[in-house]
Amino acid sequence: xxxxxxxxxxxxxxxxxxxxxxxxxxxxxxxxxxxxxxxxxxxxxxxxxxxxxxxxxxxxxxxxxxxxxxxxxxxxxxxxxxxxxxxxxxxxxxxxxxxxxxxxxxxxxxxxxxxxxxxxxxxxxxxxxxxxxxxxxxxxxxxxxxxxxxxxxxxxxxxxxxxxxxxxxxxxxxxxxxxxxxxxxxxxxxxxxxxxxxxxxxxxxxxxxxxxxxxxxxxxxxxxxxxxxxxxxxxxxxxxxxxxxxxxxxxxxxxxxxxxxxxxxxxxxxxxxxxxxxxxxxxxxxxxxxxxxxxxxxxxxxxxxxxxxxxxxxxxxxxxxxxxxxxxxxxxxxxxxxxxxxxxxxxxxxxxxxxxxxxxxxxxxxxxxxxxxxxx
Ligand code: FE2
Numbered sequence: 001x002x003x004x005x006x007x008x009x010x011x012x013x014x015x016x017x018x019x020x021x022x023x024x025x026x027x028x029x030x031x032x033x034x035x036x037x038x039x040x041x042x043x044x045x046x047x048x049x050x051x052x053x054x055x056x057x058x059x060x061x062x063x064x065x066x067x068x069x070x071x072x073x074x075x076x077x078x079x080x081x082x083x084x085x086x087x088x089x090x091x092x093x094x095x096x097x098x099x100x101x102x103x104x105x106x107x108x109x110x111x112x113x114x115x116x117x118x119x120x121x122x123x124x125x126x127x128x129x130x131x132x133x134x135x136x137x138x139x140x141x142x143x144x145x146x147x148x149x150x151x152x153x154x155x156x157x158x159x160x161x162x163x164x165x166x167x168x169x170x171x172x173x174x175x176x177x178x179x180x181x182x183x184x185x186x187x188x189x190x191x192x193x194x195x196x197x198x199x200x201x202x203x204x205x206x207x208x209x210x211x212x213x214x215x216x217x218x219x220x221x222x223x224x225x226x227x228x229x230x231x232x233x234x235x236x237x238x239x240x241x242x243x244x245x246x247x248x249x250x251x252x253x254x255x256x257x258x259x260x261x262x263x264x265x266x267x268x269x270x271x272x273x274x275x276x277x278x279x280x281x282x283x284x285x286x287x288x289x290x291x292x293x294x295x296x297x298x299x300x301x302x303x304x305x306x307x308x309x310x311x312x313x314x315x316x317x318x319x320x321x322x323x324x325x326x327x328x329x330x331x332x333x334x335x336x337x338x339x340x341x342x343x344x345x346x347x348x349x350x351x352x353x354x355x356x357x358x359x360x361x362x363x364x365x366x367x368x369x370x371x372x373x374x375x376x
Pocket of ligand 1: 344
């Protein structure tokens with residue numbers, strides 16, 4: 001059965017035991033944070049924000065914090081081998097370790113989630129410096145991924161205690177990236193529903209959309225997906241699992257190369273996808289190729305849109321419509337050599353859904369890439 005109804009989640013807000021105010025930051029564990037920071041600044045237009053490492057009293061790792069509008073990335077690398085971060089990179093390659101969520105009360109977030117079965121990652125800890133205090137706590141989610149709850153209402157500094165401001169004369173222009181729209185997790189066979197239950201029971205999320213393998217299949221491969229949203233809709237986590245098809249699902253390829261469950265893609269919002277993607281392509285970011293045939297029929301499916309079709313086709317931007325409006329979206333190729341994490345760039349024009357009408361074109365494009373790697 002396929003259901004595609006967006007539920008009304010307004011009633012959930014009043015009883016929300018875990019009020020979230022969006023994504024605070026995403027932390028990537030990477031093999032070389034200095035170079036990764038340069039890549040994200042140069043190609044995606046992030047600015048230098050903060051730094052932690054031996055110079056700030058952290059002896060076993062370095063972290064570079066970069067930001068663009070409401071988007072904050074932390075890039076962390078271990079300085080030695082006998083280190084959990086080094087183990088993480090050995091196992092998974094570069095990838096997302098932390099999806100940090102903004103809260104008013106990190107202790108309450110920890111108490112409420114752990115009492116509902118959330119597995120402790122970090123007990124509440126108060127970090128202080130001259131700019132005030134930040135309270136952090138954290139729980140585990142799928143794979144080795146974690147959620148950290150960040151309470152920064154009493155902090156005036158650039159990022160958090162332990163970090164110093166990172167001033168840099170190298171300031172590439174912004175590409176118009178605004179904030180995290182959603183973060184997608186890939187989980188193993190038969191693991192989607194247990195993780196849906198985790199987000200429902202432990203974090204108070206609702207399942208707002210479901211896609212079965214009839215919705216998301218091509219001639220060769222299939223997957224299933226459920227979209228989880230918190231009460232106010234600021235935080236949305238689609239969860240994918242592979243489904244049986246003639247060939248290997250893209251989710252299986254991810255699980256093989258990430259060596260387990262993890263974040264498949266981070267979707268980042270823009271107000272002008274044509275300008276953003278034009279700039280990203282100019283700076284060397286590669287996106288999935290969409291065949292010309294997609295654009296021959298897309299307007300029959302989605303109806304009138306404000307944009308000219310030609311620039312969207314030139315860039316490979318996909319279009320979809322739901323009851324509330326339409327959306328424009330495009331998917332990068334993996335950002336690492338392992339075919340694991342990629343980004344989506346999305347511009348919503350009313351639509352609150354995730355581009356169901358594009359799944360087939362998108363997955364066929366992914367399969368061509370998968371086939372070229374010999375993994376289909
Ligand atoms: Fe997405």
